[in-house]
Amino acid sequence: MHELAVTESILELANQAASENGASRVTEIFLTIGQLSSIVADSVQFYWDHISKGTPSEGAILHFERVPARLHCKDCGESYQLSEELLPCPACGSIALEIISGEELQIDHIEIMKEKDDTTG
Amino acid sequence: MTQRVEIVRKILDANERIAAANRALLDENKVFGVNMMSAPGAGKTSVIMETLRRLPHGVRAGVIEGDTAPVTIDADKISALGTPAVQINTSGSCHLDAVMVELGLQKLDLKLLNLAVIENVGNLICPASFDLGTHANIVIASIPEGDDKPYKYPNIYRGLDVLIINKIDLLPYIDFRMDYFTRGIQILNPDIKIFTVSCKSGEGFEGWMSWLMSKIPAKDQLKDL
Numbered sequence: 645m646h647e648l649a650v651t652e653s654i655l656e657l658a659n660q661a662a663s664e665n666g667a668s669r670v671t672e673i674f675l676t677i678g679q680l681s682s683i684v685a686d687s688v689q690f691y692w693d694h695i696s697k698g699t700p701s702e703g704a705i706l707h708f709e710r711v712p713a714r715l716h717c718k719d720c721g722e723s724y725q726l727s728e729e730l731l732p733c734p735a736c737g738s739i740a741l742e743i744i745s746g747e748e749l750q751i752d753h754i755e756i757m758k759e760k761d762d763t764t765g
Numbered sequence: 766m767t768q769r770v771e772i773v774r775k776i777l778d779a780n781e782r783i784a785a786a787n788r789a790l791l792d793e794n795k796v797f798g799v800n801m802m803s804a805p806g807a808g809k810t811s812v813i814m815e816t817l818r819r820l821p822h823g824v825r826a827g828v829i830e831g832d833t834a835p836v837t838i839d840a841d842k843i844s845a846l847g848t849p850a851v852q853i854n855t856s857g858s859c860h861l862d863a864v865m866v867e868l869g870l871q872k873l874d875l876k877l878l879n880l881a882v883i884e885n886v887g888n889l890i891c892p893a894s895f896d897l898g899t900h901a902n903i904v905i906a907s908i909p910e911g912d913d914k915p916y917k918y919p920n921i922y923r924g925l926d927v928l929i930i931n932k933i934d935l936l937p938y939i940d941f942r943m944d945y946f947t948r949g950i951q952i953l954n955p956d957i958k959i960f961t962v963s964c965k966s967g968e969g970f971e972g973w974m975s976w977l978m979s980k981i982p983a984k985d986q987l988k989d990l
Contacts, residue, residue: 646858646859646860646890646891646894646895648858649777649858649860649862649891649895650776650777650894653776653777653778653779653780654776656779657772657774657776657778657779658772661770661772662770665768665770667768667770671767672767675776680919680920680923681894681920682890682891682893682894682920729916730915730916730919730949730952730953732948732952739948739951739952739955740955741952741955743923743953747923749775749776749777749894750773750774750775750776751772751773751774751776752771752772752773753769753770753771753772753773754769754770754772755767755768755769755770756767756768756770757766757767757768758768
């Protein structure tokens with residue numbers, strides 16, 4: 645539901661990095677989105693197509709790397725991937741769990757094109 | 766030829782920087798800030814009002830009310846108690862962010878306050894992602910919402926300091942498995958403080974109030990202003 649705010653932040657970070665690096669265009673953006681981050685990629689893409697217009701990031705391709713949620717049991721040391729429902733440790737039934745991954749909401753890197761390379765106008 | 770530029774930043778980094786500035790402003794003024802989140806109708810405003818009524822003499826609070834529609838229903842209720850209230854209309858947005866709170870804090874006279882209560886937009890998904898710069902994140906759950914909420918909306922319960930379970934006076938009428946509910950909460954957040962309360966009867970408020978009072982920093986009081 646808050647994908648618009650998230651997409652606006654992606655655009656701001658990408659355009660800022662482009663300007664700091666003397667780029668005329670951003671061509672690709674690589675994002676890491678955890679399973680638990682409640683972000684719908686299609687929705688980000690939808691907003692992106694609208695709000696990136698007229699900026700150096702217009703037309704940039706968004707790549708989403710989805711990270712599954714992994715939990716670690718503090719009692720027995722078992723590590724497991726969360727399927728759908730939040731369940732206690734499958735090995736010992738403990739609820740003393742730590743979330744190791746799946747909460748990421750990060751921009752990793754972008755691909756830019758500098759003025760002199762940009763032949764597409 | 767394209768060129769790779771490493772960024773490796775949290776997408777909501779800008780929000781987090783403003784949140785940190787909000788927290789510094791509250792600290793400077795010795796004001797304890799709380800972010801109250803919940804589903805619509807869980808009783809955020811009722812819990813806030815009951816909390817305000819129970820604050821000891823000399824502890825001054827200010828409230829920032831976030832709503833998606835341009836209404837002042839909640840701010841009016843708070844003002845009627847004699848507490849300064851600032852209404853923020855998010856213009857349809859589903860959550861408060863640190864910038865909106867920064868604007869809200871500017872409208873409160875922090876020098877005179879001990880406690881800043883921020884009532885977030887009623888929503889169990891979006892507010893979880895936006896740090897506002899408060900000292901404590903609090904969710905108000907309620908019995909009629911059902912006991913499956915930690916399993917369906919796991920994010921909101923992460924990073925919480927306190928969970929208030931409201932409307933416990935309705936337990937005899939509703940199939941709500943408290944064990945199942947709290948097990949889900951503990952998987953997500955083992956260190957959370959849980960208080961069960963009823964705004965209707967006042968039950969359980971002592972525990973929550975004493976936790977809150979223990980967090981409010983000492984400040985030279987301008988008692989008779």
